[in-house]
Amino acid sequence: MKKTVGIVGANGYTGSELIRLLAFHPHVTLSFLYSRSNSGTKISDLYPDLTTVCDQVLTDEFEEVDILFLCLPHKESRNWLAQNPVKDETLVIDLGNDFRLEGNFGNRNFIYGLPEINKKHFQGSKSIANAGCFATAIQLALLPLAEKGMLDEVYTTGITGSTGAGQSLQATTHFTWRNDNISAYKTLTHQHVDEILQQLVSLNNKEVTLNFVPWRGDFARGIFTSSMMKTDLKLEELEQLYQDFYAEEPFVTVSSKAVDLKQVVNTNRCVIQIEKSGNVAVVHSAIDNLLKGASGQAVQNMNIAMGWEENAGLNLKPIAF
Amino acid sequence: MKKTVGIVGANGYTGSELIRLLAFHPHVTLSFLYSRSNSGTKISDLYPDLTTVCDQVLTDEFEEVDILFLCLPHKESRNWLAQNPVKDETLVIDLGNDFRLEGNFGNRNFIYGLPEINKKHFQGSKSIANAGCFATAIQLALLPLAEKGMLDEVYTTGITGSTGAGQSLQATTHFTWRNDNISAYKTLTHQHVDEILQQLVSLNNKEVTLNFVPWRGDFARGIFTSSMMKTDLKLEELEQLYQDFYAEEPFVTVSSKAVDLKQVVNTNRCVIQIEKSGNVAVVHSAIDNLLKGASGQAVQNMNIAMGWEENAGLNLKPIAF
Amino acid sequence: MKKTVGIVGANGYTGSELIRLLAFHPHVTLSFLYSRSNSGTKISDLYPDLTTVCDQVLTDEFEEVDILFLCLPHKESRNWLAQNPVKDETLVIDLGNDFRLEGNFGNRNFIYGLPEINKKHFQGSKSIANAGCFATAIQLALLPLAEKGMLDEVYTTGITGSTGAGQSLQATTHFTWRNDNISAYKTLTHQHVDEILQQLVSLNNKEVTLNFVPWRGDFARGIFTSSMMKTDLKLEELEQLYQDFYAEEPFVTVSSKAVDLKQVVNTNRCVIQIEKSGNVAVVHSAIDNLLKGASGQAVQNMNIAMGWEENAGLNLKPIAF
Amino acid sequence: MKKTVGIVGANGYTGSELIRLLAFHPHVTLSFLYSRSNSGTKISDLYPDLTTVCDQVLTDEFEEVDILFLCLPHKESRNWLAQNPVKDETLVIDLGNDFRLEGNFGNRNFIYGLPEINKKHFQGSKSIANAGCFATAIQLALLPLAEKGMLDEVYTTGITGSTGAGQSLQATTHFTWRNDNISAYKTLTHQHVDEILQQLVSLNNKEVTLNFVPWRGDFARGIFTSSMMKTDLKLEELEQLYQDFYAEEPFVTVSSKAVDLKQVVNTNRCVIQIEKSGNVAVVHSAIDNLLKGASGQAVQNMNIAMGWEENAGLNLKPIAF
Structure with a gap:
């Protein structure tokens, strides 16, 4: 069965790029796209390239998911986590810089999310601080x-x-x-x-x-x-x-x-x-700063943490020209 | 079992774009990449973005395949077909303009390959002239x-x-x-x-x-x-x-x-x-002139002709930015 | 003796482009650069390419000049002229669209400023509505x-x-x-x-x-x-x-x-x-939309109206590449 | 009286850029534009931006001039000078790299042409090797x-x-x-x-x-x-x-x-x-690599060598945008 995913800050560049990747990912389904500023708007109205790919409506209500991506402006992830009831079992991947230097936060201990260094520590981990x-x-x-x-x-x-x-x-x-x-x-x-x-x-x-x-x-x-x-x-x-x-x-x-x-x-x-x-x-x-430098790496980190094939959802056609 | 594919003129833009699409297509496998001018060269040496995606060597020898794409300069497809032993059962999709206006060629009768017009005629067809x-x-x-x-x-x-x-x-x-x-x-x-x-x-x-x-x-x-x-x-x-x-x-x-x-x-x-x-x-x-305008449409046409889901291999991440 | 020039709205694209042209014009000298929003700022701080070309400070005070260019947002020229004491002898060239369709304004009657139509009417004219x-x-x-x-x-x-x-x-x-x-x-x-x-x-x-x-x-x-x-x-x-x-x-x-x-x-x-x-x-x-389409044409119109050679200050090196 | 100028290799980028600068220079007149490969062609047919600016025909015949610019591919300036009768009184400015490291050539001794180092040696000099x-x-x-x-x-x-x-x-x-x-x-x-x-x-x-x-x-x-x-x-x-x-x-x-x-x-x-x-x-x-990095600097060097104001012909409108 597919795992459920939520994206917080889905209206930004890295958030929308995650949608582009996860819409075709074999092991997940998008449960909610969270955006305070654009709540009520279809994501494909903000990013028309997503028409037919993902026409979900942005929400400002959190719901439980298996995997949560935080795509917030730097310094806002800590606040968001403090204010929303994310269970300890949820895999949280933060794309901001809040936990890269200092990973401790409540029961969580964020691992620095560059797989070429830390891959061995990801499997089973519930907290990853995606590298910049x-x-x-x-x-x-x-x-x-x-x-x-x-x-x-x-x-x-x-x-x-x-x-x-x-x-x-x-x-x-x-x-x-x-x-x-x-x-x-x-x-x-x-x-x-x-x-x-x-x-x-x-x-x-x-x-x-x-x-x-x-x-x-x-x-x-x-x-x-x-x-x-x-x-x-x-x-x-x-x-x-x-x-x-x-x-x-x-x-x-x-x-x-x-x-x-x-x-x-x-x-x-x-x-x-x-x-x-x-x-x-x-x-x-x-x-590519938005992929290996952000959202693609986040998916790679998720794949490893979840025990899936590392390139699931990441066999992307290069633009090339 | 996957169907075998050959690409003639694999060293050009539309040929290489077909490789980018077919390398991850669920129903086909690339049998040969034909290029007279670059025979002996790895395709990923010509297009380094293909490194790890497709590292096959270009050849100037034809072999039998289930599906053949012709990505030749305009006016060369007829000659090529005349000089190479392509069986009648092989699905031939021509990306040039050789058969768009006049589709008869030996036993073949090329159908104009714009699926939004001719889709109903594709299934089972063996000759498609991809639209410009x-x-x-x-x-x-x-x-x-x-x-x-x-x-x-x-x-x-x-x-x-x-x-x-x-x-x-x-x-x-x-x-x-x-x-x-x-x-x-x-x-x-x-x-x-x-x-x-x-x-x-x-x-x-x-x-x-x-x-x-x-x-x-x-x-x-x-x-x-x-x-x-x-x-x-x-x-x-x-x-x-x-x-x-x-x-x-x-x-x-x-x-x-x-x-x-x-x-x-x-x-x-x-x-x-x-x-x-x-x-x-x-x-x-x-x-996108290379996708819906050329290689993507060729894959779409192949999917329909082969009876596969129309978007197989075509769930592409938009560049968006 | 050189004629004095004022530019109202000098902080915008067409205003700054006028400065680039007039700084080297043989018959004029820049008297004042008017900008309400950037008053007190050096124009070369806004447009560093103007460093050494023109380092004047923007002002929000009007002074008498021989020639006045209005580079305001559309619909603001009428207000500005109504509120500032521009003498009838001053040549006013408006780069907005305020006077193109209807040229009457107080004692002034703006001529449509496309020299290839109206050149013969420019000489001696005091009011020109530069074409879009x-x-x-x-x-x-x-x-x-x-x-x-x-x-x-x-x-x-x-x-x-x-x-x-x-x-x-x-x-x-x-x-x-x-x-x-x-x-x-x-x-x-x-x-x-x-x-x-x-x-x-x-x-x-x-x-x-x-x-x-x-x-x-x-x-x-x-x-x-x-x-x-x-x-x-x-x-x-x-x-x-x-x-x-x-x-x-x-x-x-x-x-x-x-x-x-x-x-x-x-x-x-x-x-x-x-x-x-x-x-x-x-x-x-x-x-070039900023030159023949705006500021260059304004200079051309000025040259004709003042009886100078039509290309004065307009022998520009093309970018070419 | 204006000085006469010849440009050898006038059909290249730096040669054509020199034309754009010298066409409006107050102290020189273009005597000949030399190009072996495009002899007989109007320069404005090669560079249509030069239409009305300079419509001279390229030639492969040398004539005496006061100032000669060499805009040849690297390593060709020596040959060209050896084969053409350039008088010792002619100011030669080479835009190639032939004389930058070693300036001796017959009666000539090329000075390295970066004015911010060598300006004091330019005046009266007849041989300048323009900096790269x-x-x-x-x-x-x-x-x-x-x-x-x-x-x-x-x-x-x-x-x-x-x-x-x-x-x-x-x-x-x-x-x-x-x-x-x-x-x-x-x-x-x-x-x-x-x-x-x-x-x-x-x-x-x-x-x-x-x-x-x-x-x-x-x-x-x-x-x-x-x-x-x-x-x-x-x-x-x-x-x-x-x-x-x-x-x-x-x-x-x-x-x-x-x-x-x-x-x-x-x-x-x-x-x-x-x-x-x-x-x-x-x-x-x-x-700008073609101006201060090549043709503009060549004009600057000429101005200094000839005793003219250093910025003659170089009051250029920036592209800015």
Whole structure:
């Protein structure tokens, strides 16, 4: 029998993207789509691409479900959980950043939801704090080195699509401004750095420095990052290390060929390429920020926690062009 | 047991898009991917988004299959069929324009492959000439009126993405030129007009005039068309006529709200909206040119011809953003 | 000696574009930049591209000038003029639509500001109602036929960049939505139709029907229109008619080659191409909506009214790519 | 009297951009536009935006001029100069990379053409090797530190528009591929690194390491770079250092506000912003690759060499939107 699912904050980008994924998922059925601001509206009126895919009406009433996704603005998940009667048996996956650094909340202890680190702890878990989008792209680029204790100082530049900024209207998401434009923001101070370092340092067993410059890109979906660092490993050794680390991971590919963003857009995949010159290595990684960087990863985490095949509902047709 | 499929011209845009669809189709298995020019190359080396989805090697050897898709440049399908031993029992779906106007070829008689017209003739058929991309968008916008004999003179403007021009490098597909640019081409002389009129006149039972101006758009995927015509029907009558006509069609939606192209990109859907002022009606229609306008429709046609559920393999996550 | 200029509504797109043009104009000097909402702010803080070009501070105080441009939201120009002491000798050029259909206002009588129609009336005039953006593109495509009384029924589709929607944040100017997207709006009901018909009918000396479908494009600047109509004139005759009509116009080119939008972006030019098949002619026209469609035309109108060379300050480097 | 100018390779992007600039330059007249491959063609047939701006016919015959610009593919300038009778008195400005690292050629000694370094040597010079596009953006971001001997190890990521790849048709300039896409290329091995280091080391008086990852962007014009480095200087000290260094430079602005690419597109300006966190500084710089990164800088260099005002012909209207 299919498991019941509720999505809180279903009217946002990550919420609606979850609907697109779960509408065709073989093991779940959508029980309720929660939105305080759009209660009473059909989700397909907000997102007409969902017409015929999901025509449910948004509600502001909670009901019991097997699996609950929280797609709220950052800092609102704790309040929501405190105010709504979610049973301990319900699997809660939070897509915000409320529980990534500090997972304790009442009877719950949220596990950091990057499956390539924590997969073994997911099965049977009831609380997962989905990793952030830049955090996913950058960690996947660095994990194999961290696991060997080889990370020291990293210089990363990353670029993100406009969906990363959410659906609110802002000067930096105005088409007239953003089209054909590039800009930096939160230079060296992006909120994901803490989340990344907490994981990497724990694996690396010594200090890691991450200097991260995020850029806004003139496209809607995707994250592309290039991380530079010094290393004595040869390119072949690096590639082998990464190949081995990700050998069993269905959604991470280590490529010896040039990576471009559209290889992964509209998929749950991450593609990584390593290059080397002198004593400096560069690791490129690309993900779809709304999928592997958010809603797709949430489904992947759910699949693992529920004991289902990891790619259930995630065999997505790439946009490719 | 799954049916075997071969794709001829698998290295092009429509061929590779078929692979993206069929790799996850529940009833078929890919037997061979044929390409003369890229024989010996892994398809995922040409299209890295296919890595882990399909890593087959392109071949120039034909083998027997249950279903054969021809994704060749226009005018090459006849030659290919003449030179290769395709059995009469094989379902052949041609995505080129070789058999759209004249379907006879040896023992075969190709049926025009727009399911919303000819679906009833598909089941058991072995030869289908898939409709063209603009032809699909424009016919779906006009069919309900044609069926009532109400079409007379139509003025249509349509815009298409760069994938419509194929993968060859041309001045008009150079990024530097096409980005932020709009241009008209084949004004009043687009090759799809004949194909459209052949179908519409047959339904309409009297002459139809279609004045069609195609534009090149600065995006990769999709077709959006607006067709103007005089009619005495009120808006409500038009909407009812269209609603009734498409009531049983899983991939055509008649919307009373504003249509935009991205409602259908990366799906097999067509969305139609009608507006009216004075005695002039405007019908907008939007499709993904590579899906409902080509490879998706080919899969839909296959599903019907094989007696499978019409949307098998076509429950696609929209790109949406 | 240079003439003094004031810009009211200098903080908007057309206002700031006027600054870009007038900062390097040989015959004028910017006296004041008026903005109620941004008074006290440096214009180059709102538009950093103006840094070193114009670093004036916006003000909400009016002072006397020789030339006054009104760049206010539609319907606000009348109020502003009523409330501020603009002398009769001041040349007022309104970029809104307040005076296009009805030009009388106190002692002033605004002339419709499309120089290719009304240039002869500009010199010495003190009140000009600048033509609208779509109105400019469509009229320039139809004027030669109207002047011969040959216009009857016209079917026009036009596409506009996001700057046409102004700087306010709207769902339809959100980058995530608009990127790679096409949509229709104000189908058959665009406000410029009245303005266009008032001029065309006056020239044509008989009724004209204009069926106009505007589209939103996924680019920031420019308008491209295609107008279809029946005519007995041969292509050569049409081209000759247009060549003759525009022979003395410095900013209108009749091209026998394919027109694309970027031929005119960041210039004050309009390029027109005519095609014909059977008894149907199609006239394409392209302009930059902020220049020939707004601020550039305003400068052109000023130049004529002041008796200066028509292209003063308008020898602009095209963006081209 | 105006000076005569010839452009060799006038049919390429940088050549045509020079025409756009020089057509309105107050002190020069275009004598000949040289192109072997397009000899006999009107330049405005290749670049229709030049219609009415410049309708000259391309030629393959050299004639004497006062000023000669070479806009040839890299490595062809030496051959061309060897085969054509250019007098010693002619000012030659090479936009290729033939003379940037090694300037001696016959009687000529090419000076590296970045005016912010070498301006003082230009006046009266007859041979200038125009700086490369990425080289300009990166050097302008680092010069003030180099001049103080404070450069050590720099990590730079830069993104460039498609015009940087020239007009030839390539897989990476196909619109279908490049639209909405990001990719890295020539990681740590870009040809401009040598040119940059030659200048920086000379100023810095000690070794400099530049780790540079170039990205391809999904826009046509512009370069945006972010350079990370360790420094003990405080942000205020850095800003002061940069302000002082560029105090007299008309085309370089040091901004304390966020920089975005479109602040400089279609201008000859470079905008720089510095940010600091901990001991790491990040310097962002933005230019138009075809203007300050190529043809605009060539005009600037010409102006200085000829003793004209530095901004002659370079008061360009920004595209802004």
